[in-house]
Amino acid sequence: MDSILENLFSDRYSISQDIIDLSRKKEEELSDIFKQIEVVRDFNQLKVLSAMQKEGISDRHFAGSSGYGYDDIGRDAIDRVYASAFGAEDSLVRSQIVSGTHCLTVALFGLLRPGDELLAVTGKPYDTLDTVIGIRPGNGSLAEFGVNYSQVDLLPDGIPDYERIYDAVNEKTKVVLIQRSKGYCYRPAMSLENIAKVVDAVRSKRKDVIIFTDNCYGEFVDIKEPTQMGVDIMAGSLIKNPGGGLALSGGYIAGRKDLVDMCGERMTAPGIGKHVGASQGACRSILQGFYFAPHIVAESLKGAVFTAAMFESLGVECNPSSREKRSDIVQALKLGSPENLSLFCKAMQAAAPVDSYVVPEAWDMPGYDDKVIMAAGAFVQGSSIELSADGPMTPPYIAYMQGGLTYINVKLAAMTAACEYLRKN
Ligand SMILES: *Cc1c(COP(=O)(O)O)cnc(C)c1O
Secondary structure, eight states: OHHHHHHHHHHTTOOOHHHHHHHHHHHHHTHHHHHHHHHHHHHHHHHHHHHHHHHTOOGGGGSOOOTTOTTOHHHHHHHHHHHHHTTOSEEEEETTOOSHHHHHHHHHHHHOOTTOEEEESSSSOOGGGHHHHTSSOOTTOTGGGTOEEEEOOOOTTSOOOHHHHHHHOOTTEEEEEEEOSOTTSSSOOOOHHHHHHHHHHHHHHOTTOEEEEEOTTTTTSSSSOGGGTTOSEEEEETTSGGGTTTOOSOEEEEEOHHHHHHHHHHHSOTTTGGGOOOOTTOHHHHHHHHHHHHHHHHHHHHHHHHHHHHHHHTTOEEESOTTSOOSSSOEEEEOOSHHHHHHHHHHHHHTSSSSTTOOOOOEEOTTOSSEEEEEEOOSSTTOSSSSEEEEESSTTOEEEEEOOSSHHHHHHHHHHHHHHHHHHO
């Protein structure tokens, strides 16, 4: 049976026989890792299913509302389904949240007040938060509203510096920010165990600090979420993991009810909060996407593991390595030269279902010092639960890839990239 696929790889996609052989060997070696991913997937699938059954999800929840969206039963049911699956008291899931950055912004502005301090404890947060926090000047940043910022860097091995975190928490600290995913840093994603240790370090100094997690790319990678590890509130994007590739836009905030309410007041208006907002036609795809999310996350994880294994065999350093335990869906590959980074992204693009004919080129992007090359061939614009890869054109030329709605598509992309890599190196 395998030969049917192998013929297609060589005839249709011009993959060389040595890469086909290597990929067969790698898949055999990875079977135990794939099994572990499937166990997590099945556990999370049943968790989501149970949340939907408890809520009594039915066709009436898909209808949507218009205008103010009073009594929108679909919207309110989605909030409860997310909360239940994530072990949180409440949640705010909205298609009107335009991106992950917007979602984190709603949460930070919802929770922080003038004179408060925001303390990032996993190093500098994701790049797009620079202008939100005021690390770089941003019109309307937290800094402009008198919110101070401080930061504790990770130790060189990417582990939180628990002692310095303890020391940094002071009487002004209002929110502690943990970023789970590596984002665009070459470091391990924060494991749930380490998140729990950060919580302990913070709480042993002060019980009342709000611990907030940027959970982007982390959902359903493990059997629990940060809100089940002592974190008060977390946020993420629906065009990443929890949207399952079907949600067309949106973000979620989940956690303690009083805190989610504060975020709701910021998202709409003080006094109005999360009780309005027309879901229009979004409920069905948000719910169906959430239902698919554990499966889709598993597909993308298998794709990431396979890609790492292939490139490790070709001598490329990968983070995480193929056998390491994961806490996000991001795969970083240290490709070593601009040509390699470029060929990798081109192969990812060529393997995509959408815009496969487009050839990505490095370009100057606002907010970045170096040129950046990006590959994305997605049904939903900017969706990075779909196969995507990018990297700054600077040494050591790291590609960050994530997503893939089906494992076989990521496998094809990795084989194409490996084939090109072998040809050029
Ligand atoms: C993607 C991401 C964000 C920002 O999300 P956008 O949708 O790109 O605005 C923030 N933090 C982390 C860790 C992310 O992965």
